[in-house]
Amino acid sequence: MDRRTISTRKSSKRKLEQDSEPENQDRHKIPATDTTAGYESRQKLTRDIQTQVDILNSSFSSLEADRAAAKRATSVLSQFAKTEELVDTMVDCGAVPALVTHLQAPPPTRGENGPKLYEHEVEKGSALALGLLAVKPEHQQLIVDAGALTHLVELLKRHKNVDNSRAVNGAVRKAADAITNLAHENSGIKTRVRIEGAISHLVELLEHADTKVQRAAAGALRTLAFKNDENKNQIVECNALPTLVMMLRSEDTAIHYEAVGVIGNLVHSSPHIKKAVLLAGALQPVIGLLSSPCSESQREAALLLGQFAAADSDCKVHIVQRGAVKPLIDMLESSDVQLKEMAAFALGRLAQETHNQAGIAHNGGIVPLLRLLDSKSGPLQHNAAFTLYGLVDNEDNVADLIKVGGFQKLQDGEFIIQQTKDCVAKTMKRLEEKIHGRVLNHLLYLMRVAERNIQRRVALALAYLCAPDDRKVVFIDKNGLDLLLGLLESGSVKLQCDGSVALYRLATKASSVFPVDAAPLSPTPQVYLGEQYVNNPTLSDVTFLIEGKRFYAHRICLLASSDAFRAMFDGGYREKMVMDVWFTYRRTQQLQERNAKDVEIPNIRWDVFELMMRFIYTGSVEINIDLAQDLLRAADQYLLDGLKRLCECTIAQDISVENVSLTYELSEGFNAMSLRESCILFILEQFDKLCTKPWYVVFSMHLSIP
Numbered sequence: 001m002d003r004r005t006i007s008t009r010k011s012s013k014r015k016l017e018q019d020s021e022p023e024n025q026d027r028h029k030i031p032a033t034d035t036t037a038g039y040e041s042r043q044k045l046t047r048d049i050q051t052q053v054d055i056l057n058s059s060f061s062s063l064e065a066d067r068a069a070a071k072r073a074t075s076v077l078s079q080f081a082k083t084e085e086l087v088d089t090m091v092d093c094g095a096v097p098a099l100v101t102h103l104q105a106p107p108p109t110r111g112e113n114g115p116k117l118y119e120h121e122v123e124k125g126s127a128l129a130l131g132l133l134a135v136k137p138e139h140q141q142l143i144v145d146a147g148a149l150t151h152l153v154e155l156l157k158r159h160k161n162v163d164n165s166r167a168v169n170g171a172v173r174k175a176a177d178a179i180t181n182l183a184h185e186n187s188g189i190k191t192r193v194r195i196e197g198a199i200s201h202l203v204e205l206l207e208h209a210d211t212k213v214q215r216a217a218a219g220a221l222r223t224l225a226f227k228n229d230e231n232k233n234q235i236v237e238c239n240a241l242p243t244l245v246m247m248l249r250s251e252d253t254a255i256h257y258e259a260v261g262v263i264g265n266l267v268h269s270s271p272h273i274k275k276a277v278l279l280a281g282a283l284q285p286v287i288g289l290l291s292s293p294c295s296e297s298q299r300e301a302a303l304l305l306g307q308f309a310a311a312d313s314d315c316k317v318h319i320v321q322r323g324a325v326k327p328l329i330d331m332l333e334s335s336d337v338q339l340k341e342m343a344a345f346a347l348g349r350l351a352q353e354t355h356n357q358a359g360i361a362h363n364g365g366i367v368p369l370l371r372l373l374d375s376k377s378g379p380l381q382h383n384a385a386f387t388l389y390g391l392v393d394n395e396d397n398v399a400d401l402i403k404v405g406g407f408q409k410l411q412d413g414e415f416i417i418q419q420t421k422d423c424v425a426k427t428m429k430r431l432e433e434k435i436h437g438r439v440l441n442h443l444l445y446l447m448r449v450a451e452r453n454i455q456r457r458v459a460l461a462l463a464y465l466c467a468p469d470d471r472k473v474v475f476i477d478k479n480g481l482d483l484l485l486g487l488l489e490s491g492s493v494k495l496q497c498d499g500s501v502a503l504y505r506l507a508t509k510a511s512s513v514f515p516v517d518a519a520p521l522s523p524t525p526q527v528y529l530g531e532q533y534v535n536n537p538t539l540s541d542v543t544f545l546i547e548g549k550r551f552y553a554h555r556i557c558l559l560a561s562s563d564a565f566r567a568m569f570d571g572g573y574r575e576k577m578v579m580d581v582w583f584t585y586r587r588t589q590q591l592q593e594r595n596a597k598d599v600e601i602p603n604i605r606w607d608v609f610e611l612m613m614r615f616i617y618t619g620s621v622e623i624n625i626d627l628a629q630d631l632l633r634a635a636d637q638y639l640l641d642g643l644k645r646l647c648e649c650t651i652a653q654d655i656s657v658e659n660v661s662l663t664y665e666l667s668e669g670f671n672a673m674s675l676r677e678s679c680i681l682f683i684l685e686q687f688d689k690l691c692t693k694p695w696y697v698v699f700s701m702h703l704s705i706p
Contacts, residue, residue, distance in 0.1 A: 039363065049086070049093045052076050056098035062109045067118045070102055081132035091139055095129070096146050097224055101149035102126040120167040123155055124174045131178035135503035140182050143191055149196045152178055156201040156212065159208065164331045169210045176202060176216035180223045190228045199224065199231065203238040210522075218247065218258035232266050236273055239283025241280040248285035254292035260300040267307050274307065274498055283308065290327035295336050302328060302342035309349035316353040323452050325350070325363050330367035337377050344372060344383035351390030360387075361397040370401075370409045378416040385420050389427045399442040403454055407431065407461035408498065428464075435465045456495070459483035463502035475506065507681055529557050534617045535610065545600040546609045553613065561616045562639040568599070608634055617645045623650045629666060635668040645674060652678035656699040658688050 059066035077095055080086045087632040103126045105119065130148055135139050155175035158168050179198060183190045193199070200219075205217035215594070221240065224231045240262075247259035264281060267274040286308075291303035305324055309316045324346070331343035347365060350356045360366075366388075372384035391397045396604070401407070410428060415421045437441070447458050459480045466474050475481040488501025533554060535537075538553035558565040601609065608630045615621040623631060623646055632647035634640075648667075652675055656662055660682055667676035683690055 008519070021195060022342060028086045043084070046089055046093065047088055049077070049095070050079055053090075053093050053095050054079075055100050056102055057094075060106050062103055062106050062117070064117050066106075066607055067081055067122060070122045071125060074099065074102060074122055079123055081129050082137070087133055087136050087139070090133065091142065096133065096139070096143055099126045099130050099142070100146045100148045100151065103130075103148060103155065110654040120165075121173040124167070124171040127152060127171065127174035127178045131174065131181045134178065134181035134184075137185065140184075140186050140535060143182060144192060144610055148182070149177070149189075149192055149198070152198045153201065155200045156205065159205070159213075169208075169213050169622060170282065172205065172208075173210075173213050173216040176205065176213070178218055178221045180216075183220075183223050187228060190224050190226075190231055192512060194228075194231050194234060200238050203235060203240040203243070206240060206247065211255055214247070215254050215258050218244070218255075218262050222258060222262040225262060229270065232270055232273060235262075241277060241282075242646055245277075245280050245282045245285060247483050248282065248289065253297060256285075256289060256292065256463040257294055257300065259299040260286060260297055260304060264304045264307070267304065278308065278315065283315075284322055285603060287319065287322050287324045287327075290324060290331070295334070295339055298331060299336070299339045299342045302331060302339070302346045305641075306346035306349045306651065309346060309352075316350050316356055319331075320350060320353075320356045320359050325356075325359055325365070329360070329363055329368060332365070332372065334570045337375070337380060340372060340375075341377065341380040341383055344369065344380060344387055344469055348383050348387040348390060348616050351387045354394060357391050357394035357490050358396050361394070361400055363392055366391065366401055366406060369405055370404065370406050373409055373413045373415075376416075378420070381416055382420040382423065385415070385427065386419035386680055389423055389430065392427055392430050392434065395437075395439050398431060398439050399446065400460045401431075402458055403444065403446060403450070404498070405457050405635060407465070408457065411464070418680075431461075432465045435462065436467065436470070436620045438464070440470060440474075442473065447474075447478055447480060447483070456483050456499075460487075460498055460502045463506040469575075470687065471506070481506075496691065497688045500684040504681050507677075507684070528619050529554060529614045529617050530620055531614070533557075540694075543598045544609070545598055546604060546606050549606060550598070551606075551609060551613065558615055564638040611644065612638065612640065621646065623647060627652055628654075631664070631673065632670055632675075636672070642671065644670075648672045648675040648678075651675055655679060655682045657686060660686075660690070 017584045021375055045113065055069050056077075059073070064116075077090065077099065080090060095354040102122050118201060128548050130143055133141055150666075151174045153225045159172050179193055183193055202217045202220050202224075206221075208217070219700075221235055225235055227492050242261055244259045248263075249519050250259070263277055265288075267277055284300050286304050286456075290305075292298050292301070305319055307392060309319055328343045328347050328350075331339050332347075334340055334343075347360060347369070351360055369384045369387050372380055374690050375381045375384070388401070389408070392401060400403045407428075410424050410543070413423060413424065414525045441459050443462060447455050459475075462474050462480060463484060475484075484499050484503050487502075490496055490499070535552050537552045542553050542558070545551060546552040554645050555569055559569060608627055609622055610633050611623070611631055612628060618641070621643070628650045632644060632651065635644040635647055651666070652662060660679055664676065664679040664683075666672070667679055
């Protein structure tokens with residue numbers, strides 16, 4: 001976004017009505033809340049406007065009565081033009097050509113000598129009214145086409161031919177103001193103004209004795225320089241820079257505000273003019289304006305310093321050396337959003353230089369910049385984020401940012417525009433790259449000696465940022481894990497949530513592969529007969545009875561699959577893990593005496609048993625979530641570790657806020673360690689949602705989680 005556009009330009013459209021003549025204000029004032037107050041009808045108001053236009057059309061002469069009538073008419077029309085709702089009516093009534101006519105003095109009467117009656121005052125009133133009409137962009141070209149520019153430029157010259165007087169100065173000032181409004185955001189008219197020769201006269205007026213004339217001339221130059229390279233170059237060629245730089249030092253806030261605005265528009269996107277401005281000595285007075293009582297001057301100065309800082313590294317260093325950093329940081333605390341935005345913009349440019357990075361942090365810039373990340377203004381938020389990105393490039397600032405909670409602020413921030421999100425992501429990456437050597441040692445020192453809340457902030461940050469090789473040192477040797485676990489016992493839900501998520505992040509990073517997505521371990525080496533032998537009587541030497549149905553199997557495949565089947569068929573009593581299978585075998589001995597090949601397996605469904613046998617015969621199987629828990633039970637009973645891991649993986653992928661409690665109990669019941677770890681990780685990750693569950697308090701005590 002264009003920084004000159006972002007900056008408010010309250011003087012771009014001059015408030016011409018502020019200096020209007022007081023004598024007719026009460027008589028012709030239009031109430032702001034109701035433009036028809038005091039009038040019987042809209043038609044009556046239109047007739048009043050038309051009457052004044054008719055007076056102007058009939059009074060262009062040097063006669064005393066005509067001059068007096070023209071003066072009153074321009075004054076009344078100026079009052080009407082202050083009410084925006086009346087501007088279109090005035091244009092429709094033909095006010096523009098009538099007012100343009102009276103921008104020039106009428107021809108002298110025969111034998112007329114000496115000063116003309118109301119000389120300069122009628123022209124001033126006409127310029128004032130036309131300037132007010134030009135506030136509406138749709139009328140700007142109409143006024144120019146009526147010939148106003150030529151006459152306005154002639155008015156700018158009057159100070160040369162007449163002694164300095166209030167009337168002359170007023171006419172010159174209103175002419176400059178009218179040019180400002182005519183050229184506002186209209187590139188074609190800006191060019192016309194230059195062609196008419198106004199720029200050289202406006203530059204000359206910068207040295208006028210009347211400060212109001214100086215301000216008006218500067219305001220016009222400011223508008224003419226905005227996004228118009230030809231106008232910029234001509235302003236510089238007319239030697240405006242020395243005077244503008246002197247105006248920066250003025251104690252009159254209106255003077256230095258207009259001057260810094262002109263310079264800002266001159267240097268925007270013009271590197272050669274930027275160098276010329278610096279050579280003219282503008283840098284120090286611009287820095288001085290950072291402490292101006294005028295917030296608008298402060299804002300313009302900060303914006304201009306941001307532009308200077310983009311020029312080259314030397315200029316960035318000079319800005320800091322000359323004392324700009326502290327007032328810029330103070331401006332970050334202002335209640336003026338745009339002032340904060342421009343200060344952050346300037347600091348962001350300055351923060352791209354190594355020594356400046358340390359200086360900004362040393363002067364207390366980190367905390368107010370972090371606060372600005374909460375702003376509801378997208379540009380302000382982005383400027384703050386960009387500055388922080390620059391600051392963390394310096395290793396000396398990393399620990400300071402983490403110490404005050406900067407990592408959590410960057411991590412938790414709600415950023416409005418994608419550009420800011422990208423900038424924050426790069427900042428986090430830059431932080432991660434800095435966590436080694438003396439930076440890591442500094443953080444470990446803070447974890448040992450700092451206040452408890454700082455220790456916790458460091459531990460939270462390192463859970464995300466430290467390298468894999470440093471995790472043991474940070475979280476085991478230096479008690480970082482205890483700090484994170486301590487957060488779970490905090491009375492603050494926010495701290496509990498931060499600790500839970502950090503532990504989750506640390507646990508997942510500690511594994512080379514995320515547990516839920518991990519492939520199961522290979523089963524115990526065994527004989528795979530293949531799919532074609534599943535429940536096939538060919539060469540079958542054992543038959544299982546499942547739900548009253550026979551399932552044909554082969555001892556060689558079963559014996560190779562697990563200790564449980566070896567205990568069943570070999571009569572071996574290996575260990576306590578196979579007790580249930582052993583007792584099942586004993587209960588089926590009588591049946592085996594009648595039919596040596598039949599083994600009854602109670603308490604298992606046919607489809608579950610079939611899947612288990614399919615795994616034994618092939619080494620792999622697709623598990624439906626509906627059968628996964630029963631199959632897990634069977635795999636645990638028959639000591640099929642590979643199948644058990646497959647079941648755990650399937651169940652883990654179905655963990656939700658609603659079922660995590662039951663899933664954890666399932667993992668405990670069948671010693672499913674991988675599934676248990678997945679449940680714990682899920683609980684840590686989803687702490688904010690789970691801590692409100694009615695079962696959570698009892699369950700968390702079992703898990704040592706509050």
